[in-house]
Amino acid sequence: MAASEKARAKAEQAVGKAAQAAGHAVGNHKLVAKGHAAEAAGAAREAKESLKDTGRH
Incomplete structure (x- = not known):
């Protein structure tokens, strides 16, 4: 179960980074903020x- 959660965290971080890049490219500050939030959520899940x-060890 933990491996799937770690994969989900990495995917969430990747989506966040992509959203940030897209937001920066088009000048959409709301999209950049959503990207930051998704990346932070992924980082928290990974932590x-x-x-x-x-x-466990």
Whole structure:
């Protein structure tokens, strides 16, 4: 289960980075902000999974 959550976190971060790049390219500040939020959510999910892994070992 943890591997799928880690993959989901990485995907969320990638989507966030893509949204940021698209927002910067067209000058859409709202899209840039949504990209930052998605990337931060992915980073938080990844940190949570890493913390769970350290608790298991």
